[in-house]
Amino acid sequence: DQQVKQNSPSLSVQEGRISILNCDYTNSMFDYFLWYKKYPAEGPTFLISISSIKDKNEDGRFTVFLNKSAKHLSLHIVPSQPGDSAVYFCAASDGTASKLTFGTGTRLQVTL
Amino acid sequence: EPEVTQTPSHQVTQMGQEVILRCVPISNHLYFYWYRQILGQKVEFLVSFYNNEISEKSEIFDDQFSVERPDGSNFTLKIRSTKLEDSAMYFCASKLPSQETQYFGPGTRLLVL
Numbered sequence: 671d672q673q674v675k676q677n678s679p680s681l682s683v684q685e686g687r688i689s690i691l692n693c694d695y696t697n698s699m700f701d702y703f704l705w706y707k708k709y710p711a712e713g714p715t716f717l718i719s720i721s722s723i724k725d726k727n728e729d730g731r732f733t734v735f736l737n738k739s740a741k742h743l744s745l746h747i748v749p750s751q752p753g754d755s756a757v758y759f760c761a762a763s764d765g766t767a768s769k770l771t772f773g774t775g776t777r778l779q780v781t782l
Numbered sequence: 783e784p785e786v787t788q789t790p791s792h793q794v795t796q797m798g799q800e801v802i803l804r805c806v807p808i809s810n811h812l813y814f815y816w817y818r819q820i821l822g823q824k825v826e827f828l829v830s831f832y833n834n835e836i837s838e839k840s841e842i843f844d845d846q847f848s849v850e851r852p853d854g855s856n857f858t859l860k861i862r863s864t865k866l867e868d869s870a871m872y873f874c875a876s877k878l879p880s881q882e883t884q885y886f887g888p889g890t891r892l893l894v895l
Binding site: 702706713715725763768769770772773 | 786815823825826828830838882884885889
């Protein structure tokens with residue numbers, strides 16, 4: 671039951687360009703969405719989040735866009751840097767105390 | 783900056799043995815979680831814990847699993863009789879009551895032989 675999907679397993683982007691990572695969800699009860707970055711053998715590191723009452727949230731180089739009607743969100747990283755190379759997970763929750771449901775992740779590689 | 787810590791970082795055990803994975807959540811956080819990630823798969827929810835009781839658990843969290851907050855700082859996951867398929871990275875997470883964001887520890891890599 672894939673309630674959160676990241677259809678691109680990998681993405682390669684040149685340094686300085688924009689990286690766009692996509693995520694789709696099926697559960698209309700989800701009301702909070704998060705992006706985590708993960709390096710091998712480490713825990714997920716929180717990047718940015720968005721509540722369902724907003725359609726955009728920005729933090730430095732990272733912007734998350736939410737399209738509720740399409741049940742789609744995206745993470746934009748601009749400009750991309752080599753240190754951004756990692757696996758990015760989209761996650762969603764349906765309440766304050768609720769578990770996070772994760773997508774399968776997208777491996778981003780930022781090349782020189 | 784405060785962070786979630788987990789010990790041990792690696793654990794190797796024989797099938798059928800008991801293991802206890804330990805976590806120290808961020809000090810003023812009140813919601814605690816365990817997740818796991820089997821190699822090559824996505825991060826999966828196991829259990830959430832609040833006010834000294836389980837608030838939600840997944841179907842993975844069967845009778846072989848238990849959680850405990852033995853004191854004011856530690857949060858543990860016990861697997862009573864490990865199976866080969868329990869081999870995974872286990873992540874602890876915690877959060878404030880007023881926020882949605884969960885903060886994760888570095889994980890414990892469990893290998894069951």
